Amino acid sequence: MDESNTFESLGLSEMRLAAVEAEGWTIPTPIQTKAIPSVLEGKDVVGIAQTGTGKTGAFMLPSLDLVEAGKGLQVLALCPTRELAQQVAEDAKSLSRGSSLRVADIVGGVNYGPQIDALTGGYEIIAATPGRFNDHMERGNVDLGNLKVLILDEADRMLDMGFRPQIEDVLRRSPRSRQTMLFSATMPNGVHALALQVTRDAVWVEASPEGTTAEGIDELVYMVKPEKKAELLLDLLARPDWDQVLVFTRTKAGADGLRSYLDRGGVGVDVMHSDRRMEHRVRALDRFSTGSVRVLVATDVAQRGLDVEGISHVVNYDVPIDPEDYVHRIGRTGRAGAAGNAVTFVTAGDLGFLKSIEIRLGRKLERVSVEGFDYTGASASGSGGKRKRTRTGGGIGTRSASELSDEELAALLKFGG
Numbered sequence: 001m002d003e004s005n006t007f008e009s010l011g012l013s014e015m016r017l018a019a020v021e022a023e024g025w026t027i028p029t030p031i032q033t034k035a036i037p038s039v040l041e042g043k044d045v046v047g048i049a050q051t052g053t054g055k056t057g058a059f060m061l062p063s064l065d066l067v068e069a070g071k072g073l074q075v076l077a078l079c080p081t082r083e084l085a086q087q088v089a090e091d092a093k094s095l096s097r098g099s100s101l102r103v104a105d106i107v108g109g110v111n112y113g114p115q116i117d118a119l120t121g122g123y124e125i126i127a128a129t130p131g132r133f134n135d136h137m138e139r140g141n142v143d144l145g146n147l148k149v150l151i152l153d154e155a156d157r158m159l160d161m162g163f164r165p166q167i168e169d170v171l172r173r174s175p176r177s178r179q180t181m182l183f184s185a186t187m188p189n190g191v192h193a194l195a196l197q198v199t200r201d202a203v204w205v206e207a208s209p210e211g212t213t214a215e216g217i218d219e220l221v222y223m224v225k226p227e228k229k230a231e232l233l234l235d236l237l238a239r240p241d242w243d244q245v246l247v248f249t250r251t252k253a254g255a256d257g258l259r260s261y262l263d264r265g266g267v268g269v270d271v272m273h274s275d276r277r278m279e280h281r282v283r284a285l286d287r288f289s290t291g292s293v294r295v296l297v298a299t300d301v302a303q304r305g306l307d308v309e310g311i312s313h314v315v316n317y318d319v320p321i322d323p324e325d326y327v328h329r330i331g332r333t334g335r336a337g338a339a340g341n342a343v344t345f346v347t348a349g350d351l352g353f354l355k356s357i358e359i360r361l362g363r364k365l366e367r368v369s370v371e372g373f374d375y376t377g378a379s380a381s382g383s384g385g386k387r388k389r390t391r392t393g394g395g396i397g398t399r400s401a402s403e404l405s406d407e408e409l410a411a412l413l414k415f416g417g
């Protein structure tokens with residue numbers, strides 16, 4: 001162990017060190033080690049880091065040390081989704097414990113009243129989604145005059161979601177003397193340009209090389225016919241080590257349908273997507289994180305910022321069309337160094353998407369078959385729970401899926417034979 005890699009050596013205040021200790025964090029993550037001293041020195045930071053790397057601590061801990069109580073809004077974190085903004089606000093609350101600093105989240109879908117109180121009442125730290133925050137700016141509720149730190153979190157996703165005009169507006173209204181941090185899981189040209197535009201002499205830090213996913217995640221691809229996917233999932237869920245499972249579907253209707261199917265199959269399950277009311281989403285997340293349901297079915301909208309400890313498996317029930325979504329989805333498991341599993345269901349029609357993901361990752365994902373599960377037709381036989389994953393045989397003829405070429409698999413998986 002590197003003896004010098006301690007929170008004490010990063011220059012944080014005693015109060016922040018106490019908060020870190022209360023969180024149970026003993027060693028700073030790589031992005032924290034790199035970013036915290038730079039921010040404390042007054043530098044701008046551009047961080048290439050996905051969720052799960054400790055990036056929130058990396059930007060929030062030093063920001064909190066730069067803030068003075070009673071001087072109005074000084075730290076603003078813009079985040080692409082409500083869930084992420086709420087998570088960042090929660091983290092800011094925990095990490096500011098012991099101080100009189102006030103933290104609020106400003107997100108859409110909830111009442112304006114308490115948000116106006118927080119903004120006009122001079123809360124020092126705000127985590128917000130750009131849409132709602134801009135509403136408040138236009139209504140004259142926001143004073144950015146004392147802003148010290150602006151954080152653009154998950155900048156790639158904010159641009160994807162079309163938030164550029166709102167971000168520009170915040171930039172125009174905030175003091176030039178501010179410090180700016182931009183974090184992004186990926187650095188495509190648009191984000192790179194934004195980073196250069198919003199920061200000055202920034203220190204660039206990278207949590208892991210672009211293109212790789214979080215370490216310690218076992219990734220597997222299950223080749224399956226579309227009509228067999230639900231059955232395969234139920235089968236996998238019967239295994240003893242599938243403790244807390246996050247399942248992604250492509251559509252909201254797909255998420256609802258799968259939830260009903262699993263519910264009928266006796267699995268404790270809830271669902272989270274943007275058509276559900278805020279309180280239902282909050283409740284679903286709560287039930288999932290406290291373990292009162294074992295499975296959460298979600299669409300991509302829900303995945304950003306979802307920070308639940310102990311997710312044993314992420315299932316891409318539908319292959320993500322955008323390879324970036326693959327990286328983000330599987331970042332929900334294997335959090336903070338814990339072991340995790342990511343499983344992707346691939347049908348014949350999905351092979352192109354799978355290829356794109358593999359090109360993006362720069363490596364081939366392992367295909368597996370399940371002993372006793374009939375991929376080729378008819379219905380699955382045998383009881384769930386006892387089936388073992390095999391990488392050496394069974395499932396399809398005498399060869400495992402990983403030994404077949406994609407073309408052979410496609411031929412096998414075509415419905416109707």
Ligand code: AMP
Pocket residue numbers: 024025026027028029032050051052053054055056057307309335336
């Ligand atoms: P983030 O990448 O900010 O979403 O953080 C991912 C998870 O790692 C969160 O659950 C944090 O509470 C946790 N975490 C952040 N920093 C540390 C650390 N230094 N040691 C242990 N856990 C951490």
